[in-house]
Amino acid sequence: MATKAQSRLSPLKVVSIIFVIIWVLLASFPFLWTVWGSFKVQGDFFSKADWTNAIFGVQTLEQTGSRFTLDGYYGAWVEEEFWRSVINTSIVVFFTVTISLTIGTLGGYALARSGYKYAFWLLMVALVFRAMPHITLVSGYLLPFFEWNIWGILPTTIIVLVAINQPFTLWMLHSFFLNIPKDMDEAAMVDGCTRFQAFRHVIIPVMWPGVITTGLFSFLLAYNDFTVTRMLLSQENETIIPKIQSFLGSAQVEGNVMFAVAAVVSATVPLFILVMFFQRQIVSGLTAGAVKG
Amino acid sequence: MKHKTFFWFILPTLSAMLLFIALPIVSVAIQSLYIEHEQVLVVTENCGPFGCTEATAVDLEATASLREEQPLGRFNGLDTYTNRAHLAFAEIGESWNTTETWSAFFSEVLDLPFYWALAFTLTYTFVVTPFVLVLGLAIAVAVNNLPKMFKGPTIFVSLLPMIVTPLVGALILFWMVDGDGIIGATLQWITGDPTLSLKATTSLNWVMLIVYGIWSSLPFAFIVFYAGLQTVPSETMEAAMIDGASKWQSMRHVVVPHLMPLVIFISLIQLMDNFRVFEPIISFQAEAHARSLSWIIYNDLIEAGNPLYGSAGASSILTIIGVAFLLVPVLIRTWRDFNSKPV
Numbered sequence: 001m002a003t004k005a006q007s008r009l010s011p012l013k014v015v016s017i018i019f020v021i022i023w024v025l026l027a028s029f030p031f032l033w034t035v036w037g038s039f040k041v042q043g044d045f046f047s048k049a050d051w052t053n054a055i056f057g058v059q060t061l062e063q064t065g066s067r068f069t070l071d072g073y074y075g076a077w078v079e080e081e082f083w084r085s086v087i088n089t090s091i092v093v094f095f096t097v098t099i100s101l102t103i104g105t106l107g108g109y110a111l112a113r114s115g116y117k118y119a120f121w122l123l124m125v126a127l128v129f130r131a132m133p134h135i136t137l138v139s140g141y142l143l144p145f146f147e148w149n150i151w152g153i154l155p156t157t158i159i160v161l162v163a164i165n166q167p168f169t170l171w172m173l174h175s176f177f178l179n180i181p182k183d184m185d186e187a188a189m190v191d192g193c194t195r196f197q198a199f200r201h202v203i204i205p206v207m208w209p210g211v212i213t214t215g216l217f218s219f220l221l222a223y224n225d226f227t228v229t230r231m232l233l234s235q236e237n238e239t240i241i242p243k244i245q246s247f248l249g250s251a252q253v254e255g256n257v258m259f260a261v262a263a264v265v266s267a268t269v270p271l272f273i274l275v276m277f278f279q280r281q282i283v284s285g286l287t288a289g290a291v292k293g
Numbered sequence: 294m295k296h297k298t299f300f301w302f303i304l305p306t307l308s309a310m311l312l313f314i315a316l317p318i319v320s321v322a323i324q325s326l327y328i329e330h331e332q333v334l335v336v337t338e339n340c341g342p343f344g345c346t347e348a349t350a351v352d353l354e355a356t357a358s359l360r361e362e363q364p365l366g367r368f369n370g371l372d373t374y375t376n377r378a379h380l381a382f383a384e385i386g387e388s389w390n391t392t393e394t395w396s397a398f399f400s401e402v403l404d405l406p407f408y409w410a411l412a413f414t415l416t417y418t419f420v421v422t423p424f425v426l427v428l429g430l431a432i433a434v435a436v437n438n439l440p441k442m443f444k445g446p447t448i449f450v451s452l453l454p455m456i457v458t459p460l461v462g463a464l465i466l467f468w469m470v471d472g473d474g475i476i477g478a479t480l481q482w483i484t485g486d487p488t489l490s491l492k493a494t495t496s497l498n499w500v501m502l503i504v505y506g507i508w509s510s511l512p513f514a515f516i517v518f519y520a521g522l523q524t525v526p527s528e529t530m531e532a533a534m535i536d537g538a539s540k541w542q543s544m545r546h547v548v549v550p551h552l553m554p555l556v557i558f559i560s561l562i563q564l565m566d567n568f569r570v571f572e573p574i575i576s577f578q579a580e581a582h583a584r585s586l587s588w589i590i591y592n593d594l595i596e597a598g599n600p601l602y603g604s605a606g607a608s609s610i611l612t613i614i615g616v617a618f619l620l621v622p623v624l625i626r627t628w629r630d631f632n633s634k635p636v
Contacts, residue, residue: 012540016435020447023432026508028450030465031457033475046473054475103305110302114294120631122303124624129314131616133569135587136609139594140317143324143602147364163313166306195298224458226572227587231594241460245575248464261468264461275452279445282452286513287520 031268038265039068042258072262076247082263084236085243088154089223092239095158096222097215100165104218105211107166108173109199113182123174126167134164134227141232152234160232161222168221169214175288176210177203213285216278223270240267318613325606328369329599332356366603373607380611381405407608410584411615416499417585418567421506425563426556428507429514434544436515437522448516455512463505463576470501498582505573510566514559521555522548564619586612 036055037045043059053059057067064071076082111119141160145151180203188198223241230242238246244267247260275282294302333355339346375382388401402408436447454462469476470491481489491497525548533543571587574580580588586608593605 013438016438019431019435020439020443023435023511024447024450027454027512030462030469031453033469034465046468046471048473048478051475051478103309106302107306110294110299114299116296116299119299122307124627126310128620128624129310131565131568131620132314132318133571133587133590133612133616135569135571135590135594136321136612137314137317139590139602139605139609140320140324141313142594142600143364144320159309160313163309166310167314170306195294195302220456224460226458226460226575227591231591241458244464245460257468260464264464267461268457271456271458272453275449275456279449279452282456283448283516283520286516 031272034261035265035268038072038258038261039070040258041069041071045258045261072258073266075256075259076263076266080247080259080263082240082243082266085238085240086266088233088237089239089241091154092158092161092229093219093222096161096165097218099158100162100169100218101211101215103162104166104169104173104214105207106199108170109177109203111170111174112177112180113185123171126170130167130171134225135231137164138227138231145232151232152237154233154237157229157232157237160228161225164228165218165221169218172214172217172285172288173210176207176214179210180206209281212278213281213288216274216281217285219274220271321606321609321613323606324365324602325373325610326368326370326603327366327606328373328603329366329601330356330359330363333359369603373603374611377405378604379407379607381407406584406589407611410586410589413499413583414568414570414585414587414615417503417506417570418564420503421510421567422560422563424503424507425510425514426559429511429559430518430552432511432515433518433522434548436519448519451512451515453512454509457509459509459572460576462509463573466501466505466508467577492577492579492582495582498577498579502570502573502577502579502583505577506567506570510563513562517555517559518552521552525551561623565616568616568619586615 033054040054040057040060041063043063044053044057047053047059050058060069061067063069111123137160142151145156150156184206185195185198185202188202189195193201226241226245229239230245233239233242240263244260244263247256247263333352334349335352335355336347336349339348374380377384384405385402388398392398392401403412432451436444439447457465468474470480471477472481472490472492477489477491480491481487491501529547529551530543533547538546569587570585571591574583574585574588580592584592590605590608590612593601593608
């Protein structure tokens with residue numbers, strides 16, 4: 001309902017527009033700056049003398065003969081073999097998301113359909129587990145994993161990430177399943193289906209929106225993880241986030257900071273694409289937990 | 294749902310959580326009671342032309358085999374908890390007796406590694422969380438006032454700081470505040486002090502980390518509040534306006550009470566997430582000035598070749614106790630709600 005009073009430019013509106021503009025700049029400028037700068041040489045990206053160098057690439061032009069250079073990307077992807085970490089990350093992320101959604105949907109469905117008290121307490125326990133700082137869990141894994149000789153390999157990390165993912169996945173899927181009417185699967189059971197058949201033939205076809213949203217967050221958790229992958233993977237199995245961290249030490253000494261900048265930009269691109277295509281799902285996922293209180 | 298069916302449905306996820314979340318906590322508790330073996334020393338006598346000298350050397354083989362036999366180390370009871378690196382009861386007692394003023398006492402306590410980390414972690418948690426709540430609500434209200442066509446792009450841009458990997462997001466800011474980076478150089482130019490560095494002093498480091506924390510958590514609060522604003526009943530708003538309430542009054546008495554459950558939800562998530570602050574310290578290379586509880590555990594574990602499991606275990610248990618303190622109010626509240634509900 002837009003009345004005249006609302007569509008006029010009131011002072012309040014001006015203030016809020018300015019406020020939003022400031023926030024949008026704060027949120028986007030670091031990314032734009034770094035993406036632009038990753039195509040320059042270090043002298044431009046970190047140019048004390050004149051910040052406009054970073055925009056026009058004065059030194060980049062002197063050193064490489066062009067205003068844009070792919071040296072940073074070449075260094076990161078080829079010389080430092082960043083592509084290996086990308087493969088490792090893809091494996092870890094793919095299996096973490098698939099496994100945690102599979103066992104999460106089963107668990108979340110059961111929690112949503114069980115009327116008993118223990119379902120509520122299981123959710124509370126999951127909330128407590130969600131609050132555990134990951135590094136405290138990691139310090140519990142290290143010694144046993146070394147002893148059993150399963151430290152450093154991808155399957156171990158995948159299963160750990162799946163477990164750390166579960167509390168959140170359960171909460172989210174539980175609230176999505178609550179929104180699917182009980183009558184649907186109960187009708188199927190009256191017709192003679194077992195509980196699992198009802199789940200398989202009635203619930204699975206309608207659960208995809210919730211599963212996709214939850215999957216996005218599982219993806220983010222696995223992709224963004226530093227603590228677990230840094231501590232549990234050997235050097236040859238490193239994923240991209242620990243790889244970037246290990247760049248920092250070596251790159252700064254050798255003056256190859258631009259490799260790290262290029263790697264950082266490369267690591268951000270998938271996330272950027274994700275937000276672009278799934279903005280609505282991410283927003284609905286963030287609010288799903290909130291609306292339920 | 295029948296108990297038996299429920300059990301089979303929940304089994305995979307429950308066993309994953311028990312094996313990799315509950316069990317590690319037990320394992321950490323056990324580790325914290327043990328301490329690393331001392332190195333096995335051998336004394337050898339070297340006799341040369343100028344007499345004999347005794348040399349003490351580490352018997353590497355014996356040390357290694359001892360470690361192999363008992364990887365946990367030797368039993369140490371609660372000593373790890375009370376040593377200087379953790380609760381440091383002896384040191385605190387001594388400072389209590391020797392210092393005259395409160396400030397002197399606190400500055401001595403903050404020199405102890407555990408209390409220093411605790412101080413940073415708590416400051417970070419309890420500064421970032423309220424800022425995120427207030428600014429998040431402000432942005433949500435402001436965006437809600439925008440014409441429709443700007444809302445989508447604003448939300449898109451706003452999601453970026455939250456969705457980006459914490460380590461990467463912090464690095465991006467770290468490069469910008471570098472003395473040669475755009476923000477760092479601009480600050481030097483504004484203050485006219487070419488040696489100004491945000492990384493040099495403790496207080497500036499803390500400010501930098503807290504600013505990063507707010508920047509990266511703000512989108513979450515914003516999105517949740519924004520969604521909440523869409524559900525404010527328009528009749529109540531109109532009624533308030535007819536009764537002569539100003540914009541500010543209806544905000545204060547209608548909108549904020551309506552959003553109260555969301556405030557609790559956001560605070561809970563924020564307290565949990567901020568308490569484990571860790572990656573930004575790595576990215577900002579701020580460990581000389583700011584350490585968090587997670588960071589000191591990490592530091593014990595990356596000790597090359599010889600991780601300090603005992604020390605890391607003790608810090609972990611103390612951290613978990615801290616998390617428990619944060620969660621107790623929430624759990625009590627939920628428990629009360631649950632009991633008051635007719636089942």
